[in-house]
Amino acid sequence: MSTQQTESSEELIALADAAEQLGVHYMTAYRYVRTGRMYAVKRGGQWWVEQSAIDATRDEVGVRRSSSGEPREMLVEPFEARLVAGDVGGCWDLVTDALRGGAAPSEVHQRLLQPALVHVGERWANGELSIAAEHRATATANRVIGQLGPLFRHPGRRRGTVVIGAAAGDPHGLPSAMVTDLLTDRRLDVVDLGANTPTESFVETANEVDDLIGVGVCLVLDVLADQAAEQLAELREALPSTLLVAGGPGIIRHRERFRDLVDQVTESAEEVCDAFEAATANTAAHGAGDDAEDSVADEPTLVTGGE
16 A cells, blocks of 8 residues: 655555545546545645545545435535636536435535535635636536536426526626526426626517516626616516516615516525416416316307297
8 A cells, every 4th residue: 555644744545545445446536536525635646645534535425315314515615616726527526426415406506506606706706716717617607507407307398488687787697597497497498598688688588488477687796786777677668567576686785676676576596486486376377267267158058949
């Protein structure tokens, strides 16, 4: 067995020997290192691991779900590090690890991707990350979301269509992309117009959809609150009978201002989905009522000879 010594006097063990201790293939152990699940150092072109790190990894990888049946804790910090590094493969390793551990794709969005992206944004705002690093993380997240997308689509009849997008001037397309997946998971079709969506695009697309459930607008940037309010007023005028939902940090921080402009201000992706799903249920109930009335209207009239 190959060993070295650390500055802390703890013995370092070659990654191949660490893999043997863990009872996994060398590439699996290497994936643990790449995704931050097992700490290692590289010396002389070879990876070395402390025994304490091997023991901690053995304890962690042996548990898929907690005793309560909940999926194990998501590895948000390592995932965020891989996002910032632009390591799509490392990010995807963590995603697949979470899925194998029992997490649903929606949980990966809400408990892994979302907190990591929020923290990246906070670090950029505080000057801890450069704009280049923030852009790299965003581009990496886009690719990971693209890979996750097919997991949200289920066979069977769709329940209607939602049109969503970012407010005009807002360059953030990730929130609507993530909400698209979550709505798709609920068997809704979604037309995602992406970042910086002008009013005309929302209106044109909504009018083209035959089974429209509603329109959703996301705003991330506070500085665009005035412009977003004007846009939502325009949308309300152009689509007076359409369910209009607004969310995102830029909306939530000014929620009182937007309440009279939209049908619902939402504070989470889950609330967005709930709003449109409730509208779907209402539409289905009204449709059933209309079908019943049509059935009665089409009922043949019995005319007796005495009339």
